[in-house]
Amino acid sequence: MARVKIIGEQPLCGAVKISGAKNSALPIMAATVLLDGESLIANVPELTDITTMVRMLRSINIVAEQNGHNIRIYNKKHLKHLIPYELVTKMRASFFIAGPILAKVGMVRVPMPGGCAIGSRPVDIHLKGFQALGAKVRLEHGFIEIRCPKLKGAYVDFPFPSVGATENIMMAATLAEGTTTITNAAQEPEIVDLAELLNKAGAKISGAGTSAITIHGVSKLNGVEHEIIPDRIEAGTMLLAGLITRGRIAVHNVRPADISALLSALTIAGAKLTVKNNSIEAASGSVWRSADIVTNPHPGFPTDMQAQIMAYLALADGMSTIRETIFENRFMHTSELQRMGANIRTEERIAIIKGVPKLSGAEVKATDLRAGAALWLAGLAAQGETIIYGVEHIERGYEKLTEKLSQLGANIKRIN
Ligand SMILES: CC(=O)N[C@H]1[C@@H](OP(=O)(O)OP(=O)(O)OC[C@H]2O[C@@H](n3ccc(=O)[nH]c3=O)[C@H](O)[C@@H]2O)O[C@H](CO)[C@@H](O)[C@@H]1O
Numbered sequence: 001m002a003r004v005k006i007i008g009e010q011p012l013c014g015a016v017k018i019s020g021a022k023n024s025a026l027p028i029m030a031a032t033v034l035l036d037g038e039s040l041i042a043n044v045p046e047l048t049d050i051t052t053m054v055r056m057l058r059s060i061n062i063v064a065e066q067n068g069h070n071i072r073i074y075n076k077k078h079l080k081h082l083i084p085y086e087l088v089t090k091m092r093a094s095f096f097i098a099g100p101i102l103a104k105v106g107m108v109r110v111p112m113p114g115g116c117a118i119g120s121r122p123v124d125i126h127l128k129g130f131q132a133l134g135a136k137v138r139l140e141h142g143f144i145e146i147r148c149p150k151l152k153g154a155y156v157d158f159p160f161p162s163v164g165a166t167e168n169i170m171m172a173a174t175l176a177e178g179t180t181t182i183t184n185a186a187q188e189p190e191i192v193d194l195a196e197l198l199n200k201a202g203a204k205i206s207g208a209g210t211s212a213i214t215i216h217g218v219s220k221l222n223g224v225e226h227e228i229i230p231d232r233i234e235a236g237t238m239l240l241a242g243l244i245t246r247g248r249i250a251v252h253n254v255r256p257a258d259i260s261a262l263l264s265a266l267t268i269a270g271a272k273l274t275v276k277n278n279s280i281e282a283a284s285g286s287v288w289r290s291a292d293i294v295t296n297p298h299p300g301f302p303t304d305m306q307a308q309i310m311a312y313l314a315l316a317d318g319m320s321t322i323r324e325t326i327f328e329n330r331f332m333h334t335s336e337l338q339r340m341g342a343n344i345r346t347e348e349r350i351a352i353i354k355g356v357p358k359l360s361g362a363e364v365k366a367t368d369l370r371a372g373a374a375l376w377l378a379g380l381a382a383q384g385e386t387i388i389y390g391v392e393h394i395e396r397g398y399e400k401l402t403e404k405l406s407q408l409g410a411n412i413k414r415i416n
């Protein structure tokens with residue numbers, strides 16, 4: 001079983017370049033289903049989730065060639081409408097391809113995505129959105145079948161600003177007849193990136209990045225070249241790697257505005273930040289204070305940074321609280337952090353963290369991607385040796401993490 005061994009307490013210092021955003025690359029790759037001809041997507045991170053999406057595109061007859069950080073896509077053939085079960089169970093973002101296939105082919109059959117380690121993750125908001133655009137939805141034998149020969153623009157009001165549902169409905173509506181308005185839309189930077197790709201391809205989308213998005217349907221979209229935005233979650237995780245080890249790390253190729261909620265929290269905790277146009281340097285201050293964090297849809301504090309900030313606050317002076325409002329079960333890392341000596345108590349969706357002076361290395365298991373990142377951070381700070389199992393989770397979302405941390409001075413090794 002693959003695992004990672006870290007000998008902690010080495011201050012990480014230096015500069016690191018942040019990769020392209022997984023959560024932007026995945027919906028953008030799904031969107032290429034809508035684009036006729038050839039597209040080139042650049043700055044795509046090399047991750048297992050990306051390989052899964054390449055396989056997904058190939059499974060429906062799209063030619064997708066990955067060459068390092070570039071993916072060339074040829075969409076010239078007759079597309080299939082069936083998404084393989086095996087791929088959907090591997091990666092939740094597989095469901096993001098449903099909207100584009102529906103709009104392009106007139107129907108899609110997709111296995112019902114199950115829950116995962118962070119929550120039950122239903123797709124009701126996506127399905128109600130498709131129905132509002134005129135689609136018929138049927139659930140049968142574990143598959144969702146969605147049909148509509150020609151989608152019609154509509155008013156779609158979300159009960160919650162779901163990132164995936166905003167992306168799915170926005171993509172589907174680009175080829176609908178007439179105008180669609182999504183209200184209570186998610187405002188994440190990855191949605192803006194997706195809208196920019198689609199607009200380059202000929203779509204007419206306005207308002208992406210706000211809570212109201214308008215999409216005027218067009219008859220056709222063309223292949224484009226597009227560069228994926230930097231990964232704000234990787235950037236935040238790397239800044240914490242420097243801070244938790246009392247080192248000094250500069251992250252390059254970042255967009256500071258995308259992580260302003262994290263930067264505010266770090267400032268409250270006492271970190272010294274130097275923010276430039278596309279780089280941020282973080283160094284520990286004279287104090288390492290506690291903080292109270294509430295995860296929220298963007299521009300709030302991202303749930304995808306919740307586990308990592310918990311590892312950091314486990315070593316702060318005083319009592320911190322974290323309230324997780326997005327996923328109902330995203331505290332799986334707490335028991336593993338406790339095994340490393342953290343003092344954390346959870347009460348439903350609230351974690352109460354009493355800072356301790358030291359963590360101690362232990363054998364621990366990552367149960368999901370960001371839980372894994374939290375354990376990596378804890379291992380970097382802890383006294384002695386930490387062995388982390390569940391490496392496959394971290395490899396879904398962090399490109400060359402072991403190499404990047406080694407270059408910054410970490411004593412870290414992947415063992416096969
Ligand atoms: C590939 C990708 O971009 N993943 C991100 C995306 O996931 P994803 O798009 O799946 O997250 P959503 O914003 O949809 O989910 C947020 C909450 O809404 C609930 N919900 C969602 C859809 C639905 O139809 N019904 C429903 O109840 C979910 O169970 C969850 O509790 O946004 C999340 C929230 O920022 C991030 O943590 C994920 O990293």
Ligand SMILES: C=C(OP(=O)(O)O)C(=O)O
Binds near residue numbers: 023091093304369370
């Ligand atoms: C939850 C995440 O991803 P996904 O939606 O792909 O599971 C994440 O990136 O932290």
